[in-house]
Amino acid sequence: MKTVSSDELRALTARIFHARGVSERDSGIIADSLVHANLRGVDSHGVMRVAHYVRRLELGSINPKPDTGITRTGPATAMVDGDNGFGHVTNWDAMELAINMARETGVGLVGVQHSNHCGALSFFAYRAIEANMAGLVLTQTDKGVVPVGGRKPFCGSNPLCLAAPSASGMPIVLDMATSTVAGGHVYKARAENRSIPSTWAVDEEGQPATDPHKAVYWTPAAGAKGYGLGVMIDVLTGILCGGDFGPHILPMYDQIEKTRNLCHLVGALDIGRFAGASTFLPQAAAMINELHQAPTMSGVEQVLVPGEPEHLKTIERTRTGIPLTDQVWEELQSLAAPGKSGD
Numbered sequence: 001m002k003t004v005s006s007d008e009l010r011a012l013t014a015r016i017f018h019a020r021g022v023s024e025r026d027s028g029i030i031a032d033s034l035v036h037a038n039l040r041g042v043d044s045h046g047v048m049r050v051a052h053y054v055r056r057l058e059l060g061s062i063n064p065k066p067d068t069g070i071t072r073t074g075p076a077t078a079m080v081d082g083d084n085g086f087g088h089v090t091n092w093d094a095m096e097l098a099i100n101m102a103r104e105t106g107v108g109l110v111g112v113q114h115s116n117h118c119g120a121l122s123f124f125a126y127r128a129i130e131a132n133m134a135g136l137v138l139t140q141t142d143k144g145v146v147p148v149g150g151r152k153p154f155c156g157s158n159p160l161c162l163a164a165p166s167a168s169g170m171p172i173v174l175d176m177a178t179s180t181v182a183g184g185h186v187y188k189a190r191a192e193n194r195s196i197p198s199t200w201a202v203d204e205e206g207q208p209a210t211d212p213h214k215a216v217y218w219t220p221a222a223g224a225k226g227y228g229l230g231v232m233i234d235v236l237t238g239i240l241c242g243g244d245f246g247p248h249i250l251p252m253y254d255q256i257e258k259t260r261n262l263c264h265l266v267g268a269l270d271i272g273r274f275a276g277a278s279t280f281l282p283q284a285a286a287m288i289n290e291l292h293q294a295p296t297m298s299g300v301e302q303v304l305v306p307g308e309p310e311h312l313k314t315i316e317r318t319r320t321g322i323p324l325t326d327q328v329w330e331e332l333q334s335l336a337a338p339g340k341s342g343d
Contacts, residue, residue, distance in 0.1 A: 002329040003321035010035045013047055016335045020057050021064035026089045033088040037120040038322045040310035044184025045120040048191070048328050052253070053086070053117075054335055059257040062086060062116055068093065076105040079241065080112045084259045087118030091137070091264055095124045098268040099131045106273035109136075111241035112264040117141075117252060121161035122175040122307070128268045129165045129173075136267035137161040140237040142251040142260075145179045145218045148227045151206035153217045154246045157182050158233040163307070164271075166284035173307030178230035179218035186212050191327065237263040 004012075013031035018024055030053075038046035056062040066085030070093075072078045078097055082090035094110040101108030118124075121137040128135025141156030157179035164172050177183075181200050189196045189212040198208040201215035209215040220226035234245040243249075243263035250260045271280045287305075294303040324332075 002324045002326060004324060004329070005321050006035050006039055006318060009038065009047060009322055009324075012332055012336055013050060016050060016054065016332065017057075017064075019336075020054060022057075022086070023065065026086065029092050030086055030088045033092075033119045033123045035322070036123045036126075038324075039314045039317045040120065040122065041313035041317070042120055042310065044182060044188045046322075047324070047332060048188070049117075049119070051331050051335060052256075056116070056256050061257055061259050066090075070097065076101050076107050076109060078108075078110045080110055082112055082115035084114055084116065084261075087112075087116040087139075087262060087264065088123070090115045091118045091124045091139075091266055092127070094264070094266045095127045095135070095137075095268065098266050099128060099133060102131075102133055102268040102270045106270045107267065109265065109267045111237075112266070113241045113243050113261065114259070115262045115264060116260055117262065118264060120175065121159055122163065122173055122310070124266055125161045125163035125173060125175070126171070129163055129171045131268065132165055132271065134164040134269040134271060135161070136269070137264070138233050138237055138266075139264040140234050140243075140245070140249060140262060141183075142249040143247045144183055145220050145227070145230055146202060146206065147231075148220060148224045155227075155230040155234055156246075156249065157218060158230040158237075160229065160233060164284060165281060166288055167281035168285035168288050170288065170305075170311050171307065172284060172288070172305050173310070175307065175310075176221070178221055178226045178233065180221050180226070181218070183218060186215050186218070191325070237265050240265065 010031045013034055014027040017027040017030055034047045057064055063084040066083035068083055069081035080094045090112055094112050098108035098110045118139055124137045125135035138160050140158050143153040143156055145153055145155050145157055147154050157177040159177040161175040186201055195210045196212050198210050201209045202217050203209040203214045204216055238245040241263040243261050250258055271277055291303050291305050
């Protein structure tokens with residue numbers, strides 16, 4: 001195990017992408033997004049993805065220099081065509097547009113098409129928080145989750161993120177997959193050769209799997225609720241934004257020479273436009289405080305608010321560094337070496 005400071009990891013990651021034709025600005029955004037995930041303890045969406053992105057760059061399914069198109073479709077709506085560039089960058093720019101529209105009209109909603117995997121959604125929602133706004137981020141993924149009553153997958157893990165600021169300095173952030181867990185957690189378990197809970201995934205026959213190497217499809221979070229959310233996210237991303245849905249989306253780790261045309265929806269809400277504007281931040285902080293004081297069950301020290309475990313992990317890892325497996329660290333070192341590819 002190797003422990004690396006967040007600054008060192010950002011610089012190393014940005015250098016890997018910049019060396020492969022990605023602009024300095026875009027390389028920095030990608031690196032920031034990946035390290036953001038690692039800092040929050042969401043390692044499945046962190047720098048372990050770098051080698052895969054590099055391979056897609058080399059095969060041409062990710063465009064290192066996209067000609068991003070922006071179309072304002074109304075006072076508070078817009079579409080962004082990512083030109084098959086990095087989803088991390090496309091969504092970053094889409095959120096900036098959403099925030100600017102929200103400053104004008106109170107709300108901004110931006111659809112994104114012709115994009116790619118965008119990593120941890122909280123990265124973009126935090127941009128809205130920093131603008132003193134509430135944030136919304138939705139994205140579709142390739143099929144992997146079995147519908148309620150089904151044996152084969154239809155939708156992806158289709159995550160969502162809702163976030164709001166508070167006066168306490170800690171925001172309230174719900175960042176979740178609509179599967180029981182994001183597929184990246186299973187991939188991480190495979191890499192570490194450890195078992196997974198039987199509720200996470202099923203095997204080829206639709207039976208619960210504890211061996212991550214036999215896990216092929218994911219279960220929907222909370223049964224019908226996660227299933228319904230996953231379907232609606234496909235509707236509000238792929239169908240709304242002119243892309244595909246469910247089984248028609250190309251997979252992340254197969255046919256990687258082909259572009260994926262993933263779609264996203266990002267939004268910003270100006271809290272100053274509502275009746276609670278003057279009290280929103282202190283009230284949100286009061287909610288956090290009251291949740292912390294809520295009675296706990298045996299063995300639980302304190303009730304935490306959504307996003308708080310990741311917030312605390314960020315504080316810890318900013319101070320102590322980010323732990324990486326030897327495999328991931330060696331992979332990054334190899335990719336950063338002059339003349340090295342993603343093979």
